[in-house]
Every structure is written in C-alpha cells, then in structure tokens.
Amino acid sequence: xxxVTQAQTEISVVEKEDVTLDCVYETxxxxxxxxxxxxxxxxELVFLIRRNSFDEQNEISGRYSWNxxxxxxxxxxxxxxxQVVDSAVYFCALRGTGRRALTFGSGxxxxxxx
Amino acid sequence: xxxxxxxxxxxICKSGTSVKIECRSLDFQATTMFWYRQFPKQxxxxxxxxxxxxxxxxxxxxxxxxxxxxxxxxxxxTLTVTSAHPEDxxxxxxxxxxxxxxxxxxxxFGPGTRLTVL
Numbered sequence: 001x002x003x004v005t006q007a008q009t010e011i012s013v014v015e016k017e018d019v020t021l022d023c024v025y026e027t028x029x030x031x032x033x034x035x036x037x038x039x040x041x042x043x044e045l046v047f048l049i050r051r052n053s054f055d056e057q058n059e060i061s062g063r064y065s066w067n068x069x070x071x072x073x074x075x076x077x078x079x080x081x082x083q084v085v086d087s088a089v090y091f092c093a094l095r096g097t098g099r100r101a102l103t104f105g106s107g108x109x110x111x112x113x114x
Numbered sequence: 115x116x117x118x119x120x121x122x123x124x125x126i127c128k129s130g131t132s133v134k135i136e137c138r139s140l141d142f143q144a145t146t147m148f149w150y151r152q153f154p155k156q157x158x159x160x161x162x163x164x165x166x167x168x169x170x171x172x173x174x175x176x177x178x179x180x181x182x183x184x185x186x187x188x189x190x191x192t193l194t195v196t197s198a199h200p201e202d203x204x205x206x207x208x209x210x211x212x213x214x215x216x217x218x219x220x221x222x223f224g225p226g227t228r229l230t231v232l
Contacts, residue, residue, distance in 0.1 A: 045223035
C-alpha cells in the first residue's frame with residue numbers, strides 16, 4: 001500500500017518569510033515517483049515537480065526548492081521569500097511502479113499574509 | 115506544460131438527472147486519463163482510470179454504473195454521473211498522462227468541474 005502524509009494542515013506566514021512544507025511517504029516499491037502540485041483558489045492543479053526515487057539530487061527552481069531524503073522517506077518543499085501569490089493548497093503525491101495513478105497527501109494550505 | 119481542459123467548469127442540476135463532464139488533452143495524446151473527486155478542504159481521491167479503447171478501472175467503493183466513463187479517443191474522456199443526488203456534489207478533476215520514457219510520465223490536471231446537485 002502507498003501512503004503520503006502531509007502533517008501540516010495549514011501554515012500562515014508573512015510575506016518574505018521562508019516556509020517549508022513537509023511530505024512523508026510510504027511505499028514498498030523500490031522505484032517510485034514523487035510529485036508536488038499547487039492548487040490555487042481557482043481549483044486547478046499546477047504541476048511543480050517530479051522526482052524519481054533513484055535521483056536524490058535536490059532541486060532548486062527560482063524561489064522553490066525540494067529536499068528529497070530517501071533515508072527518512074521525505075520530500076519536503078521550501079518556498080524562499082514567500083509572496084502573497086504563493087497562497088494555495090499544496091499537495092504532495094506518490095506514484096509507484098506498477099500503478100499509474102497518483103496517491104495524494106491531504107494537502108497543506110499555505111496562507112501568505114502581506 | 116501540457117494542457118488539459120474540462121467542460122463544463124461548473125454545473126448545477128436537479129436530483130435524478132445525469133451530468134456529463136468532458137476531459138480533453140489539447141496538445142498531446144493521452145492513452146490514460148484519470149478521474150478524481152475532491153470534497154471541500156479534502157484531498158483528491160482517485161475514482162477511476164480511463165484507458166483509451168477499453169473499459170475503465172474503478173477504485174474500490176466507486177459505483178461503475180453510477181459513474182460511467184468513456185475514453186473513446188486519445189484526447190477525450192467523459193465522466194457521466196447518472197441519476198445524480200446531492201451527495202454527488204463535489205469537485206471532479208480529470209488528469210491526463212503525458213507519456214515519457216521509463217516512468218518519466220507526468221500527469222497534467224484539468225481545471226476541474228464543480229458539480230452541485232439540488
């Protein structure tokens with residue numbers, strides 16, 4: 001069975017603060033794929049990143065960075081210098097080898113106050 | 115990224131009627147599409163996997179006779195909620211699998227359809 005846990009239900013920060021969203025996953029597959037999606041108030045899911053289990057290199061894309069730690073089964077997401085436009089619900093998701101659908105975490109609602 | 119559209123974006127219907135939701139991959143061919151359901155302030159739950167040219171695969175607990183899925187072409191999948199009831203009110207989101215090599219495929223999501231059954 002696969003499981004994704006996002007323990008932080010809601011986070012509120014002030015603009016320009018850094019914020020880290022936690023994601024812990026469980027899977028028996030040796031090869032798997034991790035994702036982060038953003039869901040703004042409009043509802044549409046926006047793809048942010050995909051990480052393969054065999055690639056533990058951390059990634060930075062502008063103000064976004066991801067820390068993949070296979071040893072702790074975590075795939076955390078950090079936003080540096082947060083902005084109001086970052087306010088959204090962020091979902092971490094997992095896809096195993098034999099399954100094409102995604103298993104989503106419960107999501108973390110981020111509110112960035114001006 | 116790849117573009118997936120959904121139509122309609124919202125629909126209000128009376129109890130007992132059927133509602134069809136379309137999901138299209140606009141700039142790529144998707145042999146596999148997925149239908150998810152999201153209740154307010156909750157996560158996305160997979161309802162079914164739609165495969166072009168074959169029957170959909172439903173998740174446990176999802177009534178296949180109530181949620182009819184048709185994937186007639188490589189760019190279109192439809193979800194029909196038959197005899198809708200208020201408890202079917204939800205946000206329905208489709209995604210299309212953008213193919214890649216050796217597991218690098220990514221799912222792109224449609225904008226969602228908000229269904230309200232009165």
